[in-house]
Amino acid sequence: xxxxxxxxxxxxxxxxxxxxxxxxxxxxxxxxxxxxxxxxxxxxxxxxxxxxxxxxxxxxxxxxxxxxxxxxxxxxxxxxxxxxxxxxxxxxxxxxxxxxxxxxxxxxxxxxxxxxxxxxxxxxxxxxxxxxxxxxxxxxxxxxxxxxxxxxxxxxxxxxxxxxxxxxxxxxxxxxxxxxxxxxxxxxxxxxxxxxxxxxxxxxxxxxxxxxxxxxxxxxxxxxxxxxxxxxxxxxxxxxxxxxxxxxxxxxxxxxxxxxxxxxxxxxxxxxxxxxxxxxxxxxx
Numbered sequence: 121x122x123x124x125x126x127x128x129x130x131x132x133x134x135x136x137x138x139x140x141x142x143x144x145x146x147x148x149x150x151x152x153x154x155x156x157x158x159x160x161x162x163x164x165x166x167x168x169x170x171x172x173x174x175x176x177x178x179x180x181x182x183x184x185x186x187x188x189x190x191x192x193x194x195x196x197x198x199x200x201x202x203x204x205x206x207x208x209x210x211x212x213x214x215x216x217x218x219x220x221x222x223x224x225x226x227x228x229x230x231x232x233x234x235x236x237x238x239x240x241x242x243x244x245x246x247x248x249x250x251x252x253x254x255x256x257x258x259x260x261x262x263x264x265x266x267x268x269x270x271x272x273x274x275x276x277x278x279x280x281x282x283x284x285x286x287x288x289x290x291x292x293x294x295x296x297x298x299x300x301x302x303x304x305x306x307x308x309x310x311x312x313x314x315x316x317x318x319x320x321x322x323x324x325x326x327x328x329x330x331x332x333x334x335x336x337x338x339x340x341x342x343x344x345x346x347x348x349x350x351x352x353x354x355x356x357x358x359x360x361x362x363x364x365x366x367x368x369x370x371x372x373x374x375x376x377x378x379x380x381x382x383x384x385x386x387x388x389x390x391x392x393x394x395x396x397x398x399x400x401x402x403x404x405x
Contacts (some may be wrong), residue, residue: 141241143197145185145234146397149215152346159220162346165290167353173299177225177287178215178345179273180303181252185209185326187238187336189243195243197236199298204266205231212267213343221289225272246334246341250303250373251283251326252390257305258267258316262335275302276312278317285328286345290354300356303373306380307361308319323380325359327373331394332384347390348372 149156151173152164161172185197199206207215211234218226251257252268257280261269273282281304288299307322331341352372355365361377370377374386 138238138239139241140237141235141336143187143234143235145197145246145336146340147213147232147234148340148342149176149232149346150346152332152344152350154346155159156215157346158216158218158222158226159221161291164346165317165349165352165354166292166296167351169351171354172291173288173349174221174290175216175287175345176221176298177272177285178343179270180213180250180343181210181260181267181273181281182213182248182250183210183253184209185211185234185247185248187240187243188247189240190242190244193240193249194242195238197234198237200235200237202235206234206236207265207268208256210268211255212270212273215343217339225287244334245330245332247302247328247330248337249326249328251305251324252281252303254320254324257281258308258310272369275304276313277315278313279308280305280318286348292354296354298356300358301369302358302360305393306359317385321380322357323361325370325375325380327375327386327389329374329386329389329392334394338397339394341390342393344393344396345391347393348364350390364373 158175161170161174165173186194188194199209205212214231216222216226217230218228258277261274282302284303286301290299305321305324308317310317315346342348357363357366357369367377371388372390374382374389376383
């Protein structure tokens with residue numbers, strides 16, 4: 121016990137001497153303000169608001185995490201390399217627990233925390249990208265560390281990772297029974313699907329999310345599926361540039377489907393917002 125206390129104290133002292141701060145950024149997942157769960161139905165969806173949905177999968181990658189201080193300087197957060205949820209500057213947030221409708225593709229372990237070290241203080245905003253950077257997006261996913269080895273989040277070498285995977289089942293029938301939303305890069309040219317592209321994809325489809333007036337110690341970042349899907353017609357979107365369902369959905373990620381870039385800095389995104397931190401509903405179990 122004494123050695124643990126001394127070791128912990130030394131880490132804190134070293135961080136203090138380097139003007140560094142250890143941060144634990146809390147995320148949560150909701151459906152229109154109600155905690156997201158794999159074993160319950162949520163009403164009020166489809167364009168007419170008369171459909172119910174149930175979650176089958178809810179996972180997403182973030183990268184390039186930065187905090188903005190009172191001098192408007194963007195300070196990168198150095199992620200803890202835990203060999204499970206975080207690798208390089210990439211983290212996987214996972215809110216499915218392998219139960220209920222999530223049993224087919226899911227796992228029991230969940231993660232709602234991003235841990236790292238940042239230099240400085242007086243932070244007022246947080247910025248991150250919803251996606252995987254190009255240099256790690258087209259790799260052999262079985263040969264890289266976790267979380268990039270999670271097969272359920274990978275398409276193939278050519279197109280790379282699903283930056284966000286939101287799988288739903290509805291109370292409808294036929295072609296509206298399932299509602300799949302997979303965000304990822306498109307226009308990735310390679311000689312074959314089993315090969316990585318030589319240059320960046322034509323449409324990166326990586327939103328940059330900025331949340332202002334953010335208190336690192338007191339606020340939680342909420343991913344609200346209900347806000348993303350409100351009054352949206354049921355229809356699968358795999359990020360295809362000619363998909364009419366993607367055309368309506370992409371601006372809700374802050375993106376232009378035509379270019380794959382942010383519209384006005386992705387300010388129009390409806391997925392993420394902040395709220396004051398409450399006792400954790402999710403952890404990295």
